[in-house]
Amino acid sequence: MPGQKPIKVALLGCGTVGTEVVRLLTDQAADLTARVGAPVELAGIAVRKPNKHREVPAALLTTDADALVESDVDVVVEVVGGIEPARTWLVKALAAGKSVVTANKALLAEHSGELFQAADASGADLYFEAAVAGAIPLLRPLRESLAGDRITRVMGIVNGTTNFILSGMDSTGASYAETLEEATRLGYAEADPTADVDGYDAASKAAILASLAFHSRVTAADVHREGIASVSAADIAAAKALGRTVKLLAICERVTGAADEQAGAGNGAGESISVRVHPAMIPRTHPLASVHGAFNAVFVEADAAGEMMFYGQGAGGAPTASAVVGDLVAVARNRVVSGRGPRESAYAALPVRPMGQAPTRYHISLDVADRPGVLSQVAAVFAEHDVSIAAVRQEGRVDDASLVIVTHAATDAALRSTVDKIGGLPAVREVVSVMRVEGEE
Amino acid sequence: MPGQKPIKVALLGCGTVGTEVVRLLTDQAADLTARVGAPVELAGIAVRKPNKHREVPAALLTTDADALVESDVDVVVEVVGGIEPARTWLVKALAAGKSVVTANKALLAEHSGELFQAADASGADLYFEAAVAGAIPLLRPLRESLAGDRITRVMGIVNGTTNFILSGMDSTGASYAETLEEATRLGYAEADPTADVDGYDAASKAAILASLAFHSRVTAADVHREGIASVSAADIAAAKALGRTVKLLAICERVTGAADEQAGAGNGAGESISVRVHPAMIPRTHPLASVHGAFNAVFVEADAAGEMMFYGQGAGGAPTASAVVGDLVAVARNRVVSGRGPRESAYAALPVRPMGQAPTRYHISLDVADRPGVLSQVAAVFAEHDVSIAAVRQEGRVDDASLVIVTHAATDAALRSTVDKIGGLPAVREVVSVMRVEGEE
Structure with missing residues (x-):
């Protein structure tokens, strides 16, 4: 030129x-x-x-x-x-x-x-x-390619360090502490890994993704954030036993009245969004499950386009x-050419819903006394909190039994209260693992 | 407004x-x-x-x-x-x-x-x-997001009908004809499936992808095209035995002098591109291998960005x-805003290389007489054509043996001649399967 x-x-x-x-x-x-x-x-x-x-x-x-x-x-x-x-x-x-x-x-x-x-x-x-x-070309598709569609969910693995650690725990069965040490030694985790393992990095990214996907201004302070430090080898094993794996997910979700009703929280409120970062079990058949090591991937669902995934190197x-x-x-x-790119698009201004009112699903794994009536006691606590059970698996052992329950969607607060109350039942010896479940209906 | x-x-x-x-x-x-x-x-x-x-x-x-x-x-x-x-x-x-x-x-x-x-x-x-x-938001990333990078390869599953058929053959072991019939019955294949199964649809898409990725004008006529009608149950079984699966791929590849040299075709020609559609074996661990049914996915490699994949619904x-x-x-x-989007970018004007001169790798599966010297006869034909062998697997059976050979990269023409000559060796009873191999170094 x-x-x-x-x-x-x-x-x-x-x-x-x-x-x-x-x-x-x-x-x-x-x-x-x-x-x-x-x-x-x-x-x-x-x-x-x-x-x-x-x-x-x-x-x-x-x-x-x-x-x-x-x-x-x-x-x-x-x-x-x-x-x-x-x-x-x-x-x-x-x-x-x-x-x-x-x-x-x-x-x-x-x-x-x-x-x-x-x-x-x-x-x-x-x-x-x-x-x-x-x-990964992700923001341009969200800002531009999908501008004619209605995005309903963005769910991604957006932090390589935590994915490296969780992948490692999944393949070796080692503890969080051991695997973090290994990641630090190999240079996959910083000397001070707080920003990664406590989910701050992922929360910033979730805020950006939610803003773009839902045309609303979302900041890091709006994002519910839980890191991976509390993920135990028992959690990983429990996930494996059910054909699932544990990932730290950034989740941005449109919550409509229908979802509320399903979760027993139909309060007539208008549309809102849930933006959160936490470890969750996903099925091993989910496209995000095969994202290993330091790779990133983001799964997007939109009304017309359906399911999409974007995969690649998240850092470096x-x-x-x-x-x-x-x-x-x-x-x-x-x-x-004297043109200009897309401006901020925040016209929808959807409110961010507090985590307690977000519809989620839980996996709960318990050690219980192996005697009649235990399941009915546990089930009664779920019923009391209006949480419906999707699947139960009970396995007897020498003198105790393992009880695994996966719920349908309910508000996160109801699920938390349910777990608290179940932990206090005399027949429950130990709450082995509690984790949210994502990526399945 | x-x-x-x-x-x-x-x-x-x-x-x-x-x-x-x-x-x-x-x-x-x-x-x-x-x-x-x-x-x-x-x-x-x-x-x-x-x-x-x-x-x-x-x-x-x-x-x-x-x-x-x-x-x-x-x-x-x-x-x-x-x-x-x-x-x-x-x-x-x-x-x-x-x-x-x-x-x-x-x-x-x-x-x-x-x-x-x-x-x-x-x-x-x-x-x-x-x-x-x-x-799948794919063209915008290629035209815009990766505009600052140098794309080296685009390899994709861009036709849902053929992917549905090949996925079906892989999971049932049925023949091409049976599976096509099933796909037609279910509405995944048109009454006249020519455009899909003979690769015309994928070739058009390959031309568009190559034009954008390599800033060169590529038309459908430049695309080497082979469909899936000749993929046999034996090909699928041979792929499975080696931890591979068969996909119809649209491949757009930058071919440099270095690749030429490796393939024994170092003719001092400048950079060019290979654009082709054909069935190929890929490792089951490759991200494209888990793209099933009518889904589409495109794998992109760029110098700085590394490997990326875009996945979603290809039609409907x-x-x-x-x-x-x-x-x-x-x-x-x-x-x-009185702006405008990207124009045609064809400044690189890279020539499209004829298929015979494109570097490819072959998988060859043979039924041979189980007697001494067969492998050395076969190996001699490869050497004669300057094709180097990456892996050999020989398995004896009652009175014959199966011989599987995977080559290093060579020109497609050299590989074709090698296969022709091997088919004529007296010790070779049958050429069971010949297929290109992609997605591994």
Whole structure:
């Protein structure tokens, strides 16, 4: 494109992802020019310690991110992470009409409203494919391809560390602690694994997915979050015995009056959504069950399109950089043709339902005394709480028995109370495993 | 959006897909208005026999498609199929600056160049997500999300009928003829199944996928095509014995000098692509192996993003309509914001390599006389053709033996000659099964 003005790009951050972004911009320069319709020119790279970045052109490095954002760049790419100072930089960039590409899930899960407002006010683009499920093209399909459909559920494995640990526990039978240690040793878990194992990372992603799927503004604080630290070898074994496996799932679900009625919570409330992250048993035949190790996958259900799954690498420098540069091509092309990408779509403004009122299903595995009447006592507690039982399996042993119950959908609060009360029955020796069940009707 | 001018839509065709498009536009009207930023108004529906379409508003029906295309509509949605008159209508619409959404794979696989040129000349959009893999958002990721990456391979199950038949043969061990009969009875195969079973449908889709993945203009005529009619129960059994399964694959592959060298065809030629549709054995552990029945899935490999898979319903009225309406939202929004979507990207213009020169791998299963020297005779034929052997399995039986050979990559022509010559060896009683192997290194 001779004569075509280049699109100038500021890169904020140059860690694993940033380095790969620079490499792609360099290696693919000719291709990118053809795809964008103008050269894409890296104007500067803001880092804290320039002498630590020998793999990128020294002339581009600067420690003054503010000045770089304020310079005459067209696009700001942010791969620093964390809320501040990323938020200040990006709001400033968007307000000045510069398009933004970011991989920052925490920031989007907290402040997407503010960022989108700044983008709307100036007509700039805000793209963030890399923020959820790394390289898997997922947000663009949700924002665009399925825009003519009604999404009913998004359910995904969006954290590689926890999936690596749960896959490991499933294949070896080892405990959570042992498997976490192994994951840390192999570099699949950080020295401080809190953000991953306690579900914070997945909760940010769930908030972003729910916002897009249901056209409503959902923040990380709206997401019910349970991590995997309490998943025991007994839980994994109980799942296996029933042809299931345990995954940490990010679940975004449309809850309608019909679902309420089924769960015995028909309170006439309008449509709402449930957004949650917790470990759950899924059938081994479910497409998500075969997502092993550090891979990510997201299962989407929509009224017309039916069931879909998106699978790929959820993290890592090169995969994340691929998503960042894909977005960069889109916003750059939008500038060349004076177009713009999708804005925030929050018109539906569906309320997020508290976890206690979300319809869920439980698997409960008990050690009980092997004497007549135990099952009827246990069943009475379910009936009392209006929880209906889908399946029961009782197996006698020497002097006690194992009792496994899977419920139909009920409110999470009713299920919790049921479990609490059952745990107190004299005939129940031990509550071996309690876990939610997903991915089956 | 009070006062916002509606986007007027002409619908050409009202079969299974068209009827569902009308339903979505009606049921989701408020949502679509919010997403597009203006009401989406169906201006007319062109059909051949208006009295056969009682499920859509009679006032919208017309038999004069030409007049409808020439009226003051903004977008033309085509779900008629076939080359003519669809081609004439769409070229006319694009030339007049109307955006086009089409599900017409045959037309795109033949005439995408002409359509894109008309779109470019007037600045109109041409979207066709529904043309490949129905509801699965696949083309948008290829055209947009992965625009910053270098795709090396696209390999997919893109025809539901043949996948239903091959899945059935795999699970029952029945012959092709029996299983096709069953598929026809159940409505999974058309009365004349030629387009599906002979691979024409998959070849059109392969041409579209290759064009997008490799930024080159590929037509159906460039695609090497083999159907599934010759897949025997013996092939299926041979695959099973080796932990593999047989799928009809659409394969679009970048062939570099390195691959050539490995396949013994290093002729110094530049980069090219191989685009082909044929049955192949894949490992049962490959993500595509668990795609059963009428589902579709496409596996994509890119330099930075790594491996990805897109899975969902490949056909059917509602899923296809979901993809059509998703595109309609995109082109309508582009009109509201005066933007436009991606143009044809054919700048790479990579040549399509003839099948004989494509690097492939073969599985060959033979019945041989159980006497010394047979393996060495067979191996000599491979050596003669410069084909190297990856694995051999020989099993003695009463008076003959079974010999299974899997090769390394070689040119398809060398592999064919090898098989021909082996079939003529006196010690070889029968060539039981010959099939290409994909999805493993």
